[in-house]
Amino acid sequence: xxxxxxxxxxxxxxxxxxxxxxxxxxxxxxxxxxxxxxxxxxxxxxxxxxxxxxxxxxxxxxxxxxxxxxxxxxxxxxxxxxxxxxxxxxxxxxxxxxxxxxxxxxxxxxxxxxxxxxxxxxxxxxxxxxxxxxxxxxxxx
Amino acid sequence: xxxxxxxxxxxxxxxxxxxxxxxxxxxxxxxxxxxxxxxxxxxxxxxxxxxxxxxxxxxxxxxxxxxxxxxxxxxxxxxxxxxxxxxxxxxxxxxxxxxxxxxxxxxxxxxxxxxxxxxxxxxxxxxxxxxxxxxxxxxxxxxxxxxxxxxxxxxxxxxxxxxxxxxxxxxxxxxxxxxxxxxxxxxxxxxxxxxxxxxxxxxxxxxxxxxxxxxxxxxxxxxxxxxxxxxxxxxxxxxxxxxxxxxxxxxxxxxxxxxxxxxxxxxxxxxxxxxxxxxxxxxxxxxxxxxxxxxxxxxxxxxxxxxxxxxxxxxxxxxxxxxxxxxxxxxxxxxxxxxxxxxxxxxxxxxxxxxxxxxxxxxxxxxxxxxxxxxxxxxxxxxxxxxxxxxxxxxxxxxxxxxxxxxxxxxxxxxxxxxxxxxxxxxxxxxxxxxxxxxxxxxxxxxxxxxxxxxxxxxxxxxxxxxxxxxxxxxxxxxxxxxxxxxxxxxxxx
Numbered sequence: 208x209x210x211x212x213x214x215x216x217x218x219x220x221x222x223x224x225x226x227x228x229x230x231x232x233x234x235x236x237x238x239x240x241x242x243x244x245x246x247x248x249x250x251x252x253x254x255x256x257x258x259x260x261x262x263x264x265x266x267x268x269x270x271x272x273x274x275x276x277x278x279x280x281x282x283x284x285x286x287x288x289x290x291x292x293x294x295x296x297x298x299x300x301x302x303x304x305x306x307x308x309x310x311x312x313x314x315x316x317x318x319x320x321x322x323x324x325x326x327x328x329x330x331x332x333x334x335x336x337x338x339x340x341x342x343x344x345x346x347x348x
Numbered sequence: 349x350x351x352x353x354x355x356x357x358x359x360x361x362x363x364x365x366x367x368x369x370x371x372x373x374x375x376x377x378x379x380x381x382x383x384x385x386x387x388x389x390x391x392x393x394x395x396x397x398x399x400x401x402x403x404x405x406x407x408x409x410x411x412x413x414x415x416x417x418x419x420x421x422x423x424x425x426x427x428x429x430x431x432x433x434x435x436x437x438x439x440x441x442x443x444x445x446x447x448x449x450x451x452x453x454x455x456x457x458x459x460x461x462x463x464x465x466x467x468x469x470x471x472x473x474x475x476x477x478x479x480x481x482x483x484x485x486x487x488x489x490x491x492x493x494x495x496x497x498x499x500x501x502x503x504x505x506x507x508x509x510x511x512x513x514x515x516x517x518x519x520x521x522x523x524x525x526x527x528x529x530x531x532x533x534x535x536x537x538x539x540x541x542x543x544x545x546x547x548x549x550x551x552x553x554x555x556x557x558x559x560x561x562x563x564x565x566x567x568x569x570x571x572x573x574x575x576x577x578x579x580x581x582x583x584x585x586x587x588x589x590x591x592x593x594x595x596x597x598x599x600x601x602x603x604x605x606x607x608x609x610x611x612x613x614x615x616x617x618x619x620x621x622x623x624x625x626x627x628x629x630x631x632x633x634x635x636x637x638x639x640x641x642x643x644x645x646x647x648x649x650x651x652x653x654x655x656x657x658x659x660x661x662x663x664x665x666x667x668x669x670x671x672x673x674x675x676x677x678x679x680x681x682x683x684x685x686x687x688x689x690x691x692x693x694x695x696x697x698x699x700x701x702x703x704x705x706x707x708x709x710x711x712x713x714x715x716x717x718x719x720x721x722x723x724x725x726x727x728x729x730x731x732x733x734x735x736x737x738x739x740x741x742x743x744x745x746x747x748x749x750x751x752x753x754x755x756x757x758x759x760x761x762x763x764x765x766x767x768x769x770x771x772x773x774x775x776x777x778x779x780x781x782x783x784x785x786x787x788x789x790x791x792x793x794x795x796x797x798x799x800x801x802x803x804x805x806x807x808x809x810x811x812x813x814x815x816x817x818x819x820x821x822x823x824x825x826x827x828x829x830x831x832x833x834x835x836x837x838x839x840x841x842x
Contacts, residue, residue, distance in 0.1 A: 209774065213517055220524055223539050231536055240804040241796045243531035243538055250527070254520045261513060287566050287769065290741075294562070294762050297745065302755060306746075313742060 210265060213258030220251025352693075353475055356701025360709055365408055368401070369706045372409035373713045376416020380432045381424055381725045385568070385736070387417035387433075389560035391676040393740065395553050395683075396747035403684040404699050408706040410680055414673045415467055415656045415707070418616060419714045422459035422649050423725045426452060435616035435652035438624035442637065442644030453584040455645050458591075460718040462598035462650035467711040469602050470609075470657025474664075475704055478693070481665035485690040488666075490797035491809050495818035497791045500612035500668050501783065502822050506829035507613030508777035515780045518771070522784020523791070525550050532789065533796055545756050552679050552785060554748035554757040555764050559778050560672070561744040562765025565737045567772050584719070590642050597627050597643035598650040605651030609658030615671040615779070616652035623651030657707065664688050664700060668787075672779050675786050 227244035293313070300309040359365060379390045391410050398406035421433030426443035439459065446455040488496070505515040528539045529549025540546040586594055601623040608614040608622060627647035628637045637644050659670040667688040669675040681688050686696055693700050718725070748761035771778050802808035810816050 209517075209776075213521070216521065216524060220527075220539070223541075227536060227538060231534065238804075239534065239796060240799045241792075243527075243534055243536050246792050246796070247524075247527050247538055250520055250523050254517065254524060257513060257517045257520065261517070264513075290566060291762070291766055294741065294745070294765075298755065298758050298762060301749070301758070310742065310746075313738075 210258050210262035213254055213261065217251045217253075217255030217258055220247055220254065224248035224251055352479070352697055352701045353705060355698060356703075356705035357708075359404060359698055359702030360408070360705035364402070365405055365702060365706060366709070368405035368409040369412050369710050370713055372412020373416045373710050373717060375409075376413040376418075377420035377714065377717055377725060379413065380417035380420020380422075380436075382736070383424060383430050383432055383568075385564060385740070386560070386673075387414045388556075388672040388676060389564045389740075390417075391673055391680075392553070392556035392560045393743050393747060395556065395676060395680055396750045398680055399683060403686060404702045406680055406684070407677065407699075407703050408710075410677050411660070411703060411707060412710050414677070415653060415710065416714055418467075418649075418653045418656050419460065419463050419718050420725060421652070422463070422645070423456065423718075423722060426455045426459065426645070433617070433652075435620045435648070435655075437617070438620050438648040439645055441624070442639070442641045445638070445640035446642070446645065449640050451640065454586040454590065454642065456722050457585050457719060458594040458598070458642055458646045459649040460715055462594065462601060462646040463653040463718075464711055464715045465595070465598045466602040466605060466650035466653035467657060467714070468708070470606055470654040471704065471707040471711065473606060474657055474660050474707070478661050478664045478700075478704070481661060482690045482693045485666050487814065488690070489812070490794040490801065491812050491815040492818070494791060494794035494798055495809060495815040495822070496666060496668060497787050497794065499818050499822045499825065500662075500670075501780075501787055501791070502825055502829075503611055503613035504670075504783050505613070505780045506825065507611075507615075507618060508779050512829065514776050518777050519780035519784040522781040522786075523788035524784075525555075525781075526785045526788035526792075532793060545754075548752070548754070548756075550760060550785065551751050551757055553751045554761040555785060556676055556679065556782065557744045557748050558761040558764025559768040559782060560676075561740055562761060563768025563772060563778075565740050565744075566765060566769040568733050568737065586642060594642045594646040597646035600627055600630070601647035601650030602654045605654035606658045608651075609655030609670065610661060612662065612668060612670045612783075613779075614655060616655045619655040620648035620652040623647045660704075660707075664692055664703075665690070667790075669783065672782050675782055678786065 224244045224247040227247065228242075231242060231244055297309055297313045300313075303309075360369065375390060375394075376387060379385045379387055390413055394410070394413075398410065401409070417433055418435060421431060421436030422439050422443065424430050424432040425436040425439040426447055429440050429444040429447075431437045431440055443455045443459070446452060501519060505519045506512065508515040508518070524539075526549075528546055530536070530547060531538055537547060585591070604623045604626055605616075605619045608619045609616075624637075624644060624647055627643050628634045631637065631641075631643060633641075656671075656673075659674050662668045662670055663674050663678060665688075667678065669678045678688065686692065686699065744761060744765075745758055748757045749755070751757055768778055770776075771781075798808050799806065808815075809819060
């Protein structure tokens with residue numbers, strides 16, 4: 208998956224470098240050999256190349272079946288999703304509720320959330336289902 | 349030079365600067381003891397707050413956090429077998445064994461003594477070498493800066509954890525992100541896609557806070573409470589042959605850590621391992637390493653401290669950070685308009701010498717803090733992360749907002765926090781990304797200025813002696829990295 212992301216970043220950079228090149232060098236008066244366009248283009252080409260190389264390496268390597276994840280690791284992923292969700296909520300709450308009010312809910316709310324990590328460990332499936340519901344709710348919103 | 353350093357002591361011994369030095373040392377020891385929170389994250393979190401402090405005090409405090417963490421990291425390594433810092437991982441190998449043998453006190457003492465020897469040596473070398481190197485840097489022009497930054501980025505990518513390809517990609521992405529916003533030379537918009545929000549570019553402070561602060565909290569969120577070893581500490585100071593062996597190992601660690609620490613990419617975590625390996629190889633009893641050998645504690649602890657001090661030399665003289673924490677300190681210097689490099693000593697000598705003098709004082713403070721108060725520090729690692737995590741997150745987000753009063757920076761902080769977390773889980777190095785963001789603009793600007801000077805031909809990079817020397821060193825380094833560092837037997841050994 209990382210390979211595709213890197214390739215996408217490379218393509219994005221090349222596209223913008225192309226656009227910049229047509230804007231900057233159109234008049235024929237721009238004398239910078241490297242310029243903002245070619246520098247960006249060079250980095251993007253490098254990233255594209257590295258992304259393709261990584262993708263080819265991954266495809267060539269022998270695939271082993273994924274190991275069964277430890278329950279603790281599954282709990283941590285769920286915890287992280289919840290933490291990120293709360294962070295995003297807090298970020299958007301600041302301009303709406305104001306800094307004081309948003310932070311007054313954020314810090315105690317987060318303390319309670321971390322305390323309830325025992326709930327995550329004891330009932331991982333229930334929490335995972337709730338996280339999924341929350342995620343779909345956010346997508347709908 | 350003497351007048352400068354004496355003047356520096358006058359500045360460092362002022363009540364305000366002494367207080368900031370003490371706070372930095374205490375905070376540094378605190379974060380060094382706590383697993384999961386490092387000096388880079390702490391410095392990044394405190395960076396916005398330092399804008400309200402005088403420049404000397406701010407840098408003194410941040411520097412104190414950096415080398416203080418090296419002192420503190422050994423405490424949990426020795427007592428709990430959990431390294432407080434990555435640089436204290438080798439200390440676990442012999443330190444915890446010494447604890448199980450009832451010699452925890454000796455291990456803690458030699459770690460503190462070795463750190464003090466290394467820290468003092470490093471500061472003395474910094475006092476002499478930094479101004480000398482800054483004098484040489486006066487001859488640097490754009491081609492030399494381009495070659496130097498290229499060498500630094502190559503070293504940072506090559507010495508980072510994980511594969512070379514991952515390091516290259518991370519560095520490339522850092523340089524890519526640094527392109528977002530207005531081109532500094534032509535004023536053209538890059539990667540903004542017509543959005544006004546992106547025109548301001550990525551500020552380095554929210555990125556640092558996200559990658560270090562938020563990512564660290566996300567990584568540490570699931571960790572459980574540690575259990576402290578409840579046995580006796582035993583004798584507090586090693587004696588006789590043990591003390592002599594410990595001091596000799598400290599000297600070896602100091603020298604190897606210092607020399608390697610001058611190179612970009614050689615962070616304390618790397619040099620500590622190398623010093624442990626060197627000590628084992630030169631020892632007459634290598635089979636004893638890993639069973640409670642005092643040299644196995646002294647060498648890495650001395651190395652990580654001398655590396656942390658050595659890193660200030662290229663930072664102050666050339667403006668090149670050799671580790672993520674120093675990158676944060678560089679960001680702080682730039683925030684105050686203090687461009688590190690040859691003019692730092694010429695135009696802001698009082699400031700530079702006060703920072704250097706404070707390191708002498710800081711090392712004494714840390715020795716006093718770490719030896720008698722070791723029991724107190726050890727108990728700190730029992731604080732559940734559920735109290736620390738939310739506070740750190742809150743400070744990160746508020747700090748990110750305070751930089752430019754823009755919600756975009758808060759979103760960037762969260763986004764980079766998630767990115768940093770994913771990178772840690774997938775074992776991608778984050779150091780090249782940070783340094784790509786910080787050094788990328790310097791690389792681009794120096795390259796374009798060099799080509800402007802030469803009329804468009806890159807031959808200028810090969811005709812100037814310092815520039816061509818650095819480019820040759822970069823090529824040699826690439827060969828070394830590819831042929832030596834990435835051999836399986838070498839990676840197994842480290």
